[in-house]
Amino acid sequence: MLGLGVLNPDEIxxxxxxxxxxxxxxxxSLPFGVLAAIVLARGRFPxxxxxxxxxxxxxxxxxxxxxxxxxxxxxxxxxxxAFLANTFGIVFAFRWTGAAxxxxxxxxxxxxxxxRLAVEAVDRRLEDAAGTLGAAPRWVxxxxxxxxxxxxxxxxxxxxxxxxxxxxxxxxxxxxxIPGETQTLPSAIYTFTQVPGGDAGALRLSVIAVIIxxxxxxxxxxxxxxxxxxxxx
Amino acid sequence: MSHRLxxxxxxxxxxxxxxxxxxxxxxxxxxxxxxxxxxxxxxxDRGRIVVDxxxxxxDRGGVCVPPHRRRxxxxxxxxxxxxxxxxxxxxxxxRWFTPAHERRAGVEPVVDLLGLxxxxxxxxxxxxxxxxxxxxxxxxxxxxxxxLLMDEPLASLDAARKEEILPYIERLRDETRVPMVYVSHSVxxxxxxxxxxxVLSEGHVEAVGPVGxxxxxxxxxxxxxxxEAGAVLDTVVSGIDVASGLTTLRSLAGDLYVPRLxxxxxxxxxxxxxxxxxxxxxRPPGDLSALNVLEGKVAEVGGDDTASVEIRLDCRGEALxxxxxxxxxxxxxxxxxxxxxxxxxxxxxxxxxxxPGAGAxxxxxxxxxxxxx
Numbered sequence: 001m002l003g004l005g006v007l008n009p010d011e012i013x014x015x016x017x018x019x020x021x022x023x024x025x026x027x028x029s030l031p032f033g034v035l036a037a038i039v040l041a042r043g044r045f046p047x048x049x050x051x052x053x054x055x056x057x058x059x060x061x062x063x064x065x066x067x068x069x070x071x072x073x074x075x076x077x078x079x080x081x082a083f084l085a086n087t088f089g090i091v092f093a094f095r096w097t098g099a100a101x102x103x104x105x106x107x108x109x110x111x112x113x114x115x116r117l118a119v120e121a122v123d124r125r126l127e128d129a130a131g132t133l134g135a136a137p138r139w140v141x142x143x144x145x146x147x148x149x150x151x152x153x154x155x156x157x158x159x160x161x162x163x164x165x166x167x168x169x170x171x172x173x174x175x176x177x178i179p180g181e182t183q184t185l186p187s188a189i190y191t192f193t194q195v196p197g198g199d200a201g202a203l204r205l206s207v208i209a210v211i212i213x214x215x216x217x218x219x220x221x222x223x224x225x226x227x228x229x230x231x232x233x
Numbered sequence: 234m235s236h237r238l239x240x241x242x243x244x245x246x247x248x249x250x251x252x253x254x255x256x257x258x259x260x261x262x263x264x265x266x267x268x269x270x271x272x273x274x275x276x277x278d279r280g281r282i283v284v285d286x287x288x289x290x291x292d293r294g295g296v297c298v299p300p301h302r303r304r305x306x307x308x309x310x311x312x313x314x315x316x317x318x319x320x321x322x323x324x325x326x327x328r329w330f331t332p333a334h335e336r337r338a339g340v341e342p343v344v345d346l347l348g349l350x351x352x353x354x355x356x357x358x359x360x361x362x363x364x365x366x367x368x369x370x371x372x373x374x375x376x377x378x379x380x381l382l383m384d385e386p387l388a389s390l391d392a393a394r395k396e397e398i399l400p401y402i403e404r405l406r407d408e409t410r411v412p413m414v415y416v417s418h419s420v421x422x423x424x425x426x427x428x429x430x431x432v433l434s435e436g437h438v439e440a441v442g443p444v445g446x447x448x449x450x451x452x453x454x455x456x457x458x459x460x461e462a463g464a465v466l467d468t469v470v471s472g473i474d475v476a477s478g479l480t481t482l483r484s485l486a487g488d489l490y491v492p493r494l495x496x497x498x499x500x501x502x503x504x505x506x507x508x509x510x511x512x513x514x515x516r517p518p519g520d521l522s523a524l525n526v527l528e529g530k531v532a533e534v535g536g537d538d539t540a541s542v543e544i545r546l547d548c549r550g551e552a553l554x555x556x557x558x559x560x561x562x563x564x565x566x567x568x569x570x571x572x573x574x575x576x577x578x579x580x581x582x583x584x585x586x587x588x589p590g591a592g593a594x595x596x597x598x599x600x601x602x603x604x605x606x
Contacts (some may be wrong), residue, residue, distance in 0.1 A: 062547055123313075124311055124314075125309070125311075126315060128274050128300070128313075129307065129309060129313040129315075130315070130326070131273075131274070131299075131300040131301045132272050132273075132274075132300055132301075132303075132305060132306065132307040132373075133301075133306075133327030133330065133372065133373070133376045134301050134302075134304070134327050134329075134330030134331060134376055135301055135326075135327075135330050136299075136301050136330075137301075137330075140301075143326075144315060147317045148316075148317060162409050202262065217408075
């Protein structure tokens with residue numbers, strides 16, 4: 001009735017773009033997320049509370065504010081944007097890469113929180129034990145710490161992924177709503193709701209969004225259960 | 234070596250050549266802090282630690298070898314097995330980091346020594362407490378340590394599990410060449426396993442020496458604990474009488490008769506005779522249910538002010554400790570040099586197997602004992 005099977009090419013493009021943006025956002029932010037989680041869980045340094053607050057800002061600020069901040073920083077004439085464009089040829093403004101950056105920033109606090117909990121739950125005495133068995137600190141991290149926080153990393157990655165799929169405010173502020181380049185699923189739904197007769201399209205894409213989100217959640221549950229059974233006490 | 238942790242100061246100095254060095258002391262004496270310093274998990278404020286000729290720590294020379302380069306094995310009280318690895322992977326973990334030319338312990342012999350073969354493919358989560366400790370022992374051994382630290386490896390196990398592990402530790406001691414430091418507050422474990430004993434109290438070393446010598450020192454009774462204090466004798470099985478069910482143990486102090494032990498003649502057996510289980514007679518006693526009468530001289534009378542005192546006897550070179558009331562000491566006129574007879578019930582001697590229910594033995598009716606042969 002809704003014609004779910006007959007998505008038009010624009011809609012398919014929006015879905016594919018969303019998945020690509022979310023994947024890139026997670027893949028690139030994950031190493032930083034693990035690093036930030038470990039620093040926040042174990043580090044003792046002045047300014048830790050400040051770092052914690054800054055990393056959490058995207059979670060509490062209006063997304064539009066985050067998007068505007070990104071525009072100022074990473075826009076073509078922004079401090080970082082100009083530097084990156086001139087030095088590495090990396091451009092974020094009005095490109096799908098910018099959508100990925102916005103998604104990464106918005107999902108980052110969620111990702112760090114999940115991983116940080118896992119890091120805090122690691123029994124550090126196991127790391128001492130690995131040390132007495134001859135493992136240098138980097139090997140202790142790779143063979144003991146990392147496997148033990150893997151469930152947290154997975155949970156964080158999937159949270160960030162689903163958050164990315166839903167990202168709207170910061171993305172549309174930063175990189176606008178260009179079909180085929182920055183028009184992700186939420187932007188496409190929003191566009192449908194703004195034109196007469198777009199209800200059917202909005203509904204179709206919304207159903208797709210629900211399905212993708214539910215699947216991501218199911219996959220995360222499945223993986224978390226498998227991993228925790230393996231790591232389980 | 235000294236270290237300060239808040240109000241607690243650890244100040245220890247000792248050297249040991251023994252195969253098994255026991256670090257003995259009550260909870261809070263600083264035993265774990267001391268072994269953590271040895272392993273490199275705690276950095277002492279000052280001092281020097283040398284193991285097998287290798288300087289591991291020296292504040293003056295600016296040496297502090299990190300734990301992973303110390304080659305010191307550590308068996309923790311709680312096992313600390315890696316939950317994400319199988320038993321086999323846990324065992325092989327340290328081997329990974331051992332240079333090939335330093336790998337001496339073979340996987341197969343260690344697996345057999347500790348009876349781990351049925352456990353290899355399981356995960357630590359499903360193991361019993363005793364099995365976990367056996368795996369932890371094997372894991373530490375397979376890293377080919379220069380020294381093996383064991384921090385109360387049996388403390389979290391019940392009596393039956395302890396009996397399950399102790400023979401494995403004895404085999405380890407007898408069949409591998411790795412020197413061990415065994416931390417414990419249990420006199421039976423220490424006297425059973427150790428050759429050298431270090432007594433720690435409130436962060437200080439109270440005594441260092443062979444187990445027998447340390448255990449018979451009257452000034453340490455308070456630290457060791459009145460109930461557990463007593464002499465340790467090294468004996469050899471010399472005869473087994475099937476009819477009477479008795480085993481004869483030969484010691485320097487004389488023959489001891491104990492309830493039957495399933496050991497072949499010639500087997501060395503270390504026995505512990507608790508001070509409270511020893512009676513003193515000034516003449517050779519007769520018509521007595523107790524089987525063991527050892528002649529000796531009073532060597533020292535403890536100078537305690539309480540109602541009971543410990544006295545040390547010299548029985549042909551071996552020390553024996555008896556705990557008597559001050560009243561009895563006065564009545565029998567016990568003083569250094571006097572010849573006396575120490576009376577010990579056969580069932581009160583702690584042999585190599587600490588039978589469960591030691592408390593029940595104390596209340597056994599007297600007629601359960603056999604007449605003197």
